[in-house]
Amino acid sequence: MTGPVLGLVASGAGGVERWLVDGLARPLAERGWRLAVTLTPTVARWLEPQLAALAATTDLPVRWTSRLPTEPKPHPVPDAFVFAPATANSLAKLALGIGDNQALTVLCEALGRRTPMVVLPQVSDDQAGHPAFQGHLAVLRSAGVVLADDPRSVIDLLDRVAPFVAFSENGENSAYG
Numbered sequence: 612m613t614g615p616v617l618g619l620v621a622s623g624a625g626g627v628e629r630w631l632v633d634g635l636a637r638p639l640a641e642r643g644w645r646l647a648v649t650l651t652p653t654v655a656r657w658l659e660p661q662l663a664a665l666a667a668t669t670d671l672p673v674r675w676t677s678r679l680p681t682e683p684k685p686h687p688v689p690d691a692f693v694f695a696p697a698t699a700n701s702l703a704k705l706a707l708g709i710g711d712n713q714a715l716t717v718l719c720e721a722l723g724r725r726t727p728m729v730v731l732p733q734v735s736d737d738q739a740g741h742p743a744f745q746g747h748l749a750v751l752r753s754a755g756v757v758l759a760d761d762p763r764s765v766i767d768l769l770d771r772v773a774p775f776v777a778f779s780e781n782g783e784n785s786a787y788g
């Protein structure tokens with residue numbers, strides 16, 4: 612399978628089980644992205660009933676654990692990332708560079724490379740009121756992260772920050788064609 616690779620990372624925010632596959636993963640795959648899906652341990656547990664449908668959107672394995680040092684990397688290096696939904700917990704970890712699970716490891720490395728990234732925060736008023744929260748958002752924005760309001764705007768924003776699909780469709784100027 613060819614095409615630009617999109618790292619799709621999800622964390623444990625309420626309702627994700629209702630929209631992640633049909634509202635985000637499948638539409639992204641239909642736009643030509645090859646999905647490299649990585650889940651936080653929390654959402655991997657929540658999405659157990661949806662895992663087969665999620666896996667069907669990509670030829671790459673859906674991950675939530677690290678590989679053994681002796682194993683090859685299961686995912687190629689993505690050209691862009693979508694982190695949706697982003698919990699207050701995982702968003703804070705990304706801003707601080709804490710890679711204490713596979714999802715945050717790939718996100719923190721991607722931010723270090725300044726890979727184009729769209730993040731969809733989903734937080735309660737109380738979580739947003741934490742004194743560090745606005746600072747975390749500011750850190751992400753300063754590194755070029757684009758913040759989205761809902762799954763639909765994630766796809767539109769991704770088209771803007773990472774127009775790889777258009778490149779691969781017309782076959783020009785592309786290393787992927």
Ligand SMILES: Cc1cc2nc3c(=O)[nH]c(=O)nc-3n(C[C@H](O)[C@H](O)[C@H](O)COP(=O)(O)O)c2cc1C
Nearest residue numbers: 622623624625651653654698699700701733734735
């Ligand atoms: C039903 C349920 C819904 C939740 N919804 C949210 C949410 O919308 N946003 C959020 O930041 N945390 C939410 N949480 C709390 C997170 O799941 C919790 O902070 C967890 O540790 C996040 O782990 P992760 O960021 O590694 O996925 C929810 C928890 C439960 C049980």
